[in-house]
Every structure is written in structure tokens, then in C-alpha cells.
Amino acid sequence: MKKFFILLLFFGIQYSFISCSKDSENNEAETLTETISLNVSYGNDPQQKYDLYLPANRSVSKTKVILLIHGGGWVEGDKSDMDLFIPYIKLRHPNHAIVNINYVLADADTPAFPNQFLDVDAVINKLTSEKDELQILPEFALIGASAGAHISLMYDYVYDTDDQVKMVGDIVGPTDFTDPFYSENPNFPVLMAALVDESAYPSGTNYMEVLSPALRVSADSSPTLLFYGSEDPLVPLTNGNTLNTALIAFQIDHNFTVYEGGHGDWAPMAIENMKEQISTYIDTHLAVAQ
Template sequence: MKKIFVLIFLFGIQVNFISCSKDNDNNTTESLEEKTMLNVSYGNDPLQKYDLYLPADRSSNKTKVIVLVHGGGWTGGDKADMDFFIPYIKLRHPDHAIVNVNYVLADMDTPAFPNQFLDVDAIINKLTAEKDELQILPEFAMIGASAGAHISLMYDYVYDNDDQVKVVGDIVGPTDFTDPFYSENPNFPALMAALVDESAYPPGTNYAEVLSPALRVTNDSSPTLLFYGNTDPLVPLTNGTTLNAALNNSQIDHSFTVYEGGHGDWAPNDIENMKEQLSTAVDTYLGVD
């Protein structure tokens, strides 16, 4: 009788163990549905919001993140300006998350620098802190247009202390404010003064230098893709060549593509070529294992 009781007891443990194992298996293999979260706040300002697109079957072991940063001269623009990228990214990179960000635009009371770089830092920190809840792996590609490219480059080259950004796409971004195109413009000093929070920098800081990504390249900078127009009236092609030379000198993986046209108003096939290059870079530097 005692032997029978022991056998029943052991059998019960075995059944319970198998049952729990099955439950655990179900939990670990349970797939997550695609999810969109619009206007997620990352600060107190109404502009401190982002849209987050989470893919199906995501996990904290593989789901890396593509960040889109709009342009607008640091004083305008909206994340909606980058919406045209989202269907393409979803098609080409269905296993990546996408974050389309707004940052606080500069005005008479709110300077752009360094606040807009710090906004990006707040977004990266929030996503990193919520990686388990969101089921993402906090490694990032940053794709910026115009002022957004400048912000993206500066964030990677200066503020990304934990090396979470793995590749940057620079679409007509200003990179060198010491360029005569800017420095010889009589209105430029006033513009720079309006954009900079002087209290955030040491006295005597040369703002044109410290805010120029081409002059902040180091051996730790991320691979960078450069896209410029040869007749751009807002950002001179020399800003592209200067950054290209700096990346060469620091032996950073990069590419430099020049299209016929101005500030992003390129032929449709050139736009497609740019998107294809960016997509290949995501596969190369931010691939899903």
C-alpha cells in the first residue's frame, strides 16, 4: 500500500511538472501582435511625443529600432513629414520597430541647442527603460532629414555614450557651420545666437565648431550614409564633402551620394536609390539575428 502511495505521489509530481513545462512553453512562444502607439509622451512639453510602430512577433532579443527625425530648420516641421518612410520600412524591415519623433522646436524662449539633442537622448532612454515591456532590443538606426540629420549626427557623434546607435542616415544635413556658406552670411551670427542656449556651454565656446558634426567625428562615430544635392540652396555640397573627409580620416564606414538637384527635391529614382541604400545599411549594421 505504501509503495502504491509513493508511485501515485511521484506520478502526480511528474504530471504537474509536465503541465507546468507546457504552460511555460506556451508563454515563451506566444507571439505578439503588431501594435501602433501614437503620440507617446516622453516629457512635459506638448511637442515631446513620438509615434511607435511595433512589429508582430517581436522580442527583447531581436527587435531593433529605426528612429526617424524630421527637418524644418530647427524651428519648424513635424514627425508627419517622415511618414512617407514608414510603409517602406515596414515592407523591407518587418522585424524592426520604428520610432517617428517630434522634438521641441526652437523659438524666442526655447533655444534648439543642446535641447533638441537632449530630446533625442530622452527618447532613447525611455525606450531603453521600457525594453522589456515593449519587447524591443534598444539598438538603433537614426535617419534624419535636414535639421533632423544634423540632430541625428550630433547625437551619435557626441551624446551616444553607450553606443546604442549603430548607423546614421544623413539626408541633406548641415554638418559644418564654419563653412563660408554660413560664416560669411551677415545674418548667421544672430541666427546662431538665437538657436543656442549659452548657459549650457562653457564661456568662450565656439558654437559654430562645437555644433558642427563634421568637426565632432571620432573613431567611435557610427557608420554614416550621406545624401546631398549638387544645387542645394540651403545646405552646400561642401558640407557633405567636409563630413565625408572627416569620416575618411577617422576610418569610419560610410558612403557619400550626390544627386542632381537641391534640398531633397530629387528625381523619383534617386529617392528610391536613397531608400535602398538606407535599407541595405539597416541590414548590415542593425540586422535581426
């Protein structure tokens, strides 16, 4: 009888401790207010900055992260180009954190590849290491436009070895540099040579292939949304078709949408449809626990 009483007392104490811990965590989460931190540094380069939007009542057990990556042909653009998504995301997904990043733009001294992929890795590593301080759960959606979509796809398909990325939104991203649209352009090899840090790749690497996300799809690739224009002068619709075919072959959950128009200059109804699809995917693949 005495032994039974001691066991009962022990489990009572354990239950009380767990309950208090959960209550403490919940109370702490409830005291956290919305926080916005602009131009947070994640590296030594002045361009390595991001804007961080942390929701109220966040916690390390539930607050997942939506990461935005701007376009600009790898050589220009700014995180402010993605600001239009932020009010929509905050309205539709008020319990998610948002990170809007700058990466080091390519120039004569700093090639784009693989450095821009590694910039995304540095952001994710920094956020992961600070998860307790920030009260976030380091699981991510990557939403990229144009070159930012290419960077997002490459990061998920090649660099996300810890499977922290749970979905990718690809808005007019280049996916296949072996496409005749690129490979038959006499100026493109010069551009590719300028964008690649050859010292970071083995001798004899076929850069057209290794830097093409559609050719790097695997069974480990994350669910992917594809949005392309029917008459895009910069990224051919065939690039969307090629990625769509690869995702089908590996049975990756995805959706492929083609809008009338060019490089993202679509009708307002199309833009709203794109946002709604992204939102539905966030609800499905980056859901916040209640």
C-alpha cells in the same frame, strides 16, 4: 555511480529549464500582434511626442529600432513629414520597430541646442527603460532629414556614450557651420545666437565648431550614410564633402551620394536609390537575429 546519476539529473533539469524558458519566450513573441501607438509622451512639453510602430512577433532579444527625425530648420516641421518612410520600412524591415519623433521646436524661450539633442536622448532613454514592456532590443538607427539629420549626427557623434546607435542616415544635413557658406553670411551669427542656449556651454565656446558634426567625428562614430544635392541652396555640397573627409580620416564605414538637384527635391529614381541604400545599411548594421 550515484554521484554521476545526480549530476546527470541536475544537468537534465537545467537543460529542461532553459529549453522551457526559450520555448516560453518564443511562444510569447508569437502571440504579440502589431501595435501602433500615436503621440506617446516622453516629456512635459506638449511637443515631446512620438509615434511608435511595434511589429508582430517582436522580442527583447531581436527587435531593434529605427528612429526617424524630421527637418524644418530647427524651428518648424513635424514628425508627419517623415511618414513617407514608414510604409517602405515596414515592407522591407517588418521585424524592426519604428519611432517617429517630434522634438521641441526652437523659439524665443527654448533654444534648439542642446535641447533638441537631449530630446533624442530622452526618447532613447524612455524606450530603453521600457524594453521589456515593449519587447524591443534598444539598438538604434537614426534617420534624419535636413535639421533632423544634423540632430541625428550630433547625437551619435557626441551624446551616444552607451553606443546604442549603430548607424546614421544623413539626408541633406548641415555638418559644418564654419563653412564660408554660413560663416560669411552676415545673418547667420544672429540665427546661431538665437538657436543656442549659452548657459549650457562653457564660456568662450565656439558654437560654430562644437555644433558642427563634421568637426565632432571620432573613432567612436557610427557607420554613416550621406545624401546631398548638387545644387542645394540651403546646405552646400561642401558640407557633405567635409563630413565625408572626416569619416575617411577616422576610417568610419560610410557612403557618400550626390544627386542632381537641390534640398531633397530629387528625381524619383534618386529617392528610390536613397531608400535602397538606407535599407542595405539597416540589413548590415541593424540586422535582426533569426
